[in-house]
Amino acid sequence: MDTSLPNPKKSSITPETKFEPSGYSYIVLCTNDDYSKPPVVYRGDRVIEHFFEDMAIEEEYINDILGEPEPLIMNxxxxxxxxxxxxxxxxxxxxxxxxxxxxxxxxxxxxxxxxxxxxxxxxxxxxxxxxxxLKEPSYIPVLFHNDKPISCIPNNMEKYVSLTIGNRRFLDTCQFLNSSLDTLVKNLSQEGPTHFRQFKKAFPSEDIAKLLLRKNEYCYDYVDCEERLQERQLPSKEAFHNRLTDEPISEIRIIITLLKFGIP
Ligand SMILES: [Zn+2]
Structure with missing residues (x-):
């Protein structure tokens, strides 16, 4: 039988890492920017439950707007x-x-x-x-970018990944823009922050924007509890070692990270 598991008769090493969400961020956007909201950032316990509670609150806010359409106003x-x-x-x-x-x-x-x-x-x-x-959809699209399909959303024959909860339809933008978030941001930021309207509102400083418009280093293995997120300084170089790929961060990437965060 074909299997992706290693042959038990031969010695082998399978890297295993358990990912647990430590927080999330989202933004409510409307074609009419007057109804858009500033970004929400959450980190703490009960991340998944908290996220779905937040989504239910936003659904109520959006349903109120959808329930009261504007009549035609001409000038x-x-x-x-x-x-x-x-x-x-x-x-x-x-x-x-x-x-x-x-x-x-x-x-x-x-x-x-x-x-x-x-x-x-x-x-x-x-x-x-x-x-x-041109009639607008009656559901609320919740867009997320997931390079690898998450297990609770089956990827069917049409490669159309979606999940509906209440009036919210969770859609994976990776199905329409099939590149990593890093590549998409890199392509779009070639002309500077011009195309990042909402991003500029949240980060008006150009110096900060320049640092954030690219993928940054993250010490996935080191951040294993909530307290790590309260630390006010970068951890040691060893903390950037990636156990999954068994790759240490290179000296040059460490120097770039330190410079970016203004650490001499
Ligand atoms: Zn026509």
Missing amino acids: DEAEQAFQLTTNCEVCQTLFDENVIKVRDHAHHGITRDPRKKDYTNYRLALCQRCNLS
């Missing part, structure tokens, strides 16, 4: 743009007596611009068919 500028549009702005079909032109609007509003007096939530001039297909 002169938007009305003029609508009147002048001759083709559907999605499928490009020419409007006529059979292809009816309708006003598409953001049901949860558009981020208010304090410099503008007239508010509008109008978005596009569309044909009825495109307007219907």
Whole structure:
């Protein structure tokens, strides 16, 4: 029988490491930034239970917003743009007596611009068919990036990984952006922090942002209890030894880590 286990007749070593979550961080984002919230960071005990309790609270907050959609609000500028549009702005079909032109609007509003007096939530001039297909999903997407599928979410034939709890659908972005978080951040940060709108809000200092827009060293084996997270200085070089790969951190990576955190 084929098995991935080592042959018991031959001597072998299988590295084993048990990972336990020590905390989490998330951010609630809305297409209308007025409803977005600052990032939440938690570390402590009962991490998994705490996380799902937090998710239930956020679901209530979001359901309240979804339950009260904004009616269409036009201003002169938007009305003029609508009147002048001759083709559907999605499928490009020419409007006529059979292809009816309708006003598409953001049901949860558009981020208010304090410099503008007239508010509008109008978005596009569309044909009825495109307007219907642009309907927003009724569930709340909870996005996470998991390089290796987690065991509680089965990876089915379509390679579409999701789990639904209440009105929340947990979706693995690795299925759509198939690279490590490190690579994705590296690619996106080539033009500086321009594309990191929410990140910049949380870390306005450019010096700090530069340090955080890349994968940093972490001493996974060393952090084995909550108290380790309270320490105010970096641990010894030995603490960065990775038991899983049996790899010590190189001198150069230690120097970079120390410099980044301002330690001489
Ligand atoms: Zn259309």
